[in-house]
Amino acid sequence: MKGLILVGGYGTRLRPLTLTLPKPLVEFGNKPMILHQVESLAAAGVTDIVLAVNYRPEVMVAALKKYEEMYNISITFSVETEPLGTAGPLKLAAEILQKDDSPFFVLNSDIICDYPFMQLADFHRSHGGEATIVATKVEEPSKYGVIVHKPNTIGQIDRFVEKPVEFVGNRINAGIYILNPSVVDRIELRPTSIEKETFPSLAKDGALYSFDLEGYWMDVGQPKDFLSGTCLYLSSLAKKGSKLLTPTTEEFVHGGNVLIDPSAKIGKNCRIGPNVTIGPNCVIGDGVRLQRCVILQGSHVRDHAWIKSSIVGWNSNVGRWARLEGVTVLGDDVTVADEVYVNGGSVLPHKTITSNIETPSIIM
Numbered sequence: 001m002k003g004l005i006l007v008g009g010y011g012t013r014l015r016p017l018t019l020t021l022p023k024p025l026v027e028f029g030n031k032p033m034i035l036h037q038v039e040s041l042a043a044a045g046v047t048d049i050v051l052a053v054n055y056r057p058e059v060m061v062a063a064l065k066k067y068e069e070m071y072n073i074s075i076t077f078s079v080e081t082e083p084l085g086t087a088g089p090l091k092l093a094a095e096i097l098q099k100d101d102s103p104f105f106v107l108n109s110d111i112i113c114d115y116p117f118m119q120l121a122d123f124h125r126s127h128g129g130e131a132t133i134v135a136t137k138v139e140e141p142s143k144y145g146v147i148v149h150k151p152n153t154i155g156q157i158d159r160f161v162e163k164p165v166e167f168v169g170n171r172i173n174a175g176i177y178i179l180n181p182s183v184v185d186r187i188e189l190r191p192t193s194i195e196k197e198t199f200p201s202l203a204k205d206g207a208l209y210s211f212d213l214e215g216y217w218m219d220v221g222q223p224k225d226f227l228s229g230t231c232l233y234l235s236s237l238a239k240k241g242s243k244l245l246t247p248t249t250e251e252f253v254h255g256g257n258v259l260i261d262p263s264a265k266i267g268k269n270c271r272i273g274p275n276v277t278i279g280p281n282c283v284i285g286d287g288v289r290l291q292r293c294v295i296l297q298g299s300h301v302r303d304h305a306w307i308k309s310s311i312v313g314w315n316s317n318v319g320r321w322a323r324l325e326g327v328t329v330l331g332d333d334v335t336v337a338d339e340v341y342v343n344g345g346s347v348l349p350h351k352t353i354t355s356n357i358e359t360p361s362i363i364m
Helices: 033-043 059-069 088-090 117-127 181-186 194-204 223-239
Strands: 002-008 047-051 074-079 104-107 112-113 129-138 145-149 157-162 171-179 208-211 217-219 258-260 275-279 289-295 308-310 324-326 328-330 341-343 345-347 361-363
Touching: 002 033, 002 088, 033 047, 033 059, 033 112, 047 059, 047 088, 059 074, 088 181, 112 171, 112 223, 117 129, 117 171, 117 208, 129 194, 145 171, 157 194, 157 208, 171 181, 171 194, 181 194, 194 208, 217 223, 217 328, 223 258, 223 289, 223 308, 324 328, 328 341
Parallel strands: 002 047, 002 104, 047 074, 129 208, 258 275, 275 289, 289 308, 308 324, 308 328, 324 341, 328 345, 345 361
Antiparallel strands: 104 171, 112 217, 129 171, 145 157
């Protein structure tokens, strides 16, 4: 089978992290975001993966080469000379996607969930349509485009209603699909939207179905959702009894859902958790309090610092008694001085913060 991952462009919503690495290579749960997807596709029997990119493909080529060998797959880069939206990249990669009659998966690179690729493929084959969308249920459907099904069918889509004023359903497009190669023939090689052009056309022809996603789902393309998605991911690992999580019997773990790379060093009298990830070669000083945060590789959090709802970028240094909160994001190699308070700061790489930031702002 085949799969196409829509990587897209600059990752501006996740800056300042994406000023250092392309978004798919930013670590989520201590491994690159795209590796979660590559592993799941390979486990479902996918052997050919296409990455549709238009920004810094050369950086990703080197990183992903090793995954080809690890998972015995072929990864091809389909490079857009201009942004082609969410459907145009399928046409650009037609030679691979249409090389045989087997259906192929498509997914947005920002999506984190328990990818149901095998069940999705079984359902798709059972209904005989051209395309299947994975749907997730939301509490506030009025914010989204909502899927409306044909009555008395198993998942056949009738139409989509954008940001409905009255309740018509609570299922939305989860950004994961399985399509027959014939769908590519419906797409022109131009900037075009699969959600607004291709799918309505398929629904009109009665060829589009939806498959309900079980469990968690999150688009982690911006910092606040990256943190929320981390909480959901860690909770999912806990439900599965994953050995990746640090045991709650460790005296510094408070509230569970803590993921720490074995190479990280943890000081005395720390309180870590719930919902914390600490990357490789990090050093956490004595008396540090961490909750609902991500500490990326090589960072040093010094004694008695307090971090909540924040992302500490690679190789950064958080001073003694410093306090970070309010979806603060430190880029690569940022230094926060001792006793400094940062609330909602977005700090560009290689900066030093020596005075308090009390309201959300970008530090250039």
